[in-house]
Amino acid sequence: MITNRMPFVIATLMLMASVSSVVARPDRADSFSGAQISLEALIPKNIGDWREEPQRILQVVNPQAQQALEEEYSQVLIRSYVNANGYRIMLSLAFGSDQQPSWKIHEPEVCYSMQGFTLHRTETSRLVTPYGEIPVRRMFASKGPREEPVTYWIRVGDKAVGAGQSRLTQLMYTLSGRSADGLLFRISSIDSDLPHAYQLQDQFINQLIATVPAGDRKHLSGLGDS
Numbered sequence: 191m192i193t194n195r196m197p198f199v200i201a202t203l204m205l206m207a208s209v210s211s212v213v214a215r216p217d218r219a220d221s222f223s224g225a226q227i228s229l230e231a232l233i234p235k236n237i238g239d240w241r242e243e244p245q246r247i248l249q250v251v252n253p254q255a256q257q258a259l260e261e262e263y264s265q266v267l268i269r270s271y272v273n274a275n276g277y278r279i280m281l282s283l284a285f286g287s288d289q290q291p292s293w294k295i296h297e298p299e300v301c302y303s304m305q306g307f308t309l310h311r312t313e314t315s316r317l318v319t320p321y322g323e324i325p326v327r328r329m330f331a332s333k334g335p336r337e338e339p340v341t342y343w344i345r346v347g348d349k350a351v352g353a354g355q356s357r358l359t360q361l362m363y364t365l366s367g368r369s370a371d372g373l374l375f376r377i378s379s380i381d382s383d384l385p386h387a388y389q390l391q392d393q394f395i396n397q398l399i400a401t402v403p404a405g406d407r408k409h410l411s412g413l414g415d416s
Contacts, residue, residue, distance in 0.1 A: 229267035229283050232406050238397030240271040240279065271394065277379065279394050284374040298329060298342050298376055307331040307338070317341070319396050321413040324350050330384060339387035341395070342376035349412035375410060 235242040264287040271279045284296075299309060310330045316323040329340040343350045377394060381387035399407045407413055 227265070227285065227409055229265045229285055232402065232409060233267060233269070233281070233283070233398070234401055235269075237271065237394065237401050239273045240394055240397065241273075243270045243272045243278065273390075277390055279391065280378045282374075282376045282378075286372045296374075297327075297344070298340055298374075302329070302331045302340075305333070307333045317343075317392055317395060319399055319411075319413065321399065321407065321411075324395075324411050324413065328388060336380060337382045338378050339381055339384050339391070340376060340378040341388065341391045342374065343411070345373045345375070345410070345412050347371070348408070373410065 265283075265285040267281070267283040269281045271281060299312060303309060308331060310332060312327065312329045315326050315328055317326045324343055326341050326343045329342070331338050331340065345351070377391050379387050379391065399411060399413065402410065404414060
């Protein structure tokens with residue numbers, strides 16, 4: 191009996207969210223508005239062992255994909271970093287303001303597939319930091335000779351959420367009369383050795399969140415102080 195009612199319950203929740211978004215704006219925000227955050231200022235150009243490499247950006251970004259991102263999000267930041275050994279990390283952030291009721295986070299699996307990549311494997315994981323754990327998604331994609339391991343997470347409101355939970359979390363915020371912004375944090379590298387790639391990606395993330403102030407760490411990952 192419960193199983194038969196599930197589609198009705200889900201449909202009812204979706205209708206309630208739709209109605210509430212039309213008839214009333216959320217009366218309070220649990221997170222940060224677009225006017226209070228600058229991705230360009232938030233992310234340092236020197237992160238531990240890593241240095242920004244501006245001249246590499248045009249070689250790792252699809253201009254059409256970049257334009258689409260900028261049309262759908264409040265802010266987008268894409269950078270390339272390199273360490274002393276010449277290993278490169280590509281960083282991509284997309285921020286949706288709580289002043290945009292219709293913003294939607296597009297998960298990288300969809301974006302990579304639309305750009306002609308083949309997805310070979312995806313898995314969920316938890317990235318351990320001194321400030322807590324982040325629920326992350328690991329993905330391995332290829333396009334011709336390009337093999338690209340990816341690590342990403344999505345923050346909605348005041349916390350990072352697991353794979354497939356961003357829409358539901360947005361829905362729950364709406365139903366409770368609260369507003370929430372969102373951020374997609376993605377890094378990748380060109381590397382066929384997945385353990386090696388993910389080890390360096392985790393190192394980059396840990397050095398980044400250790401470098402920025404606690405407030406900015408909250409913006410990026412939902413993590414506070416240790």
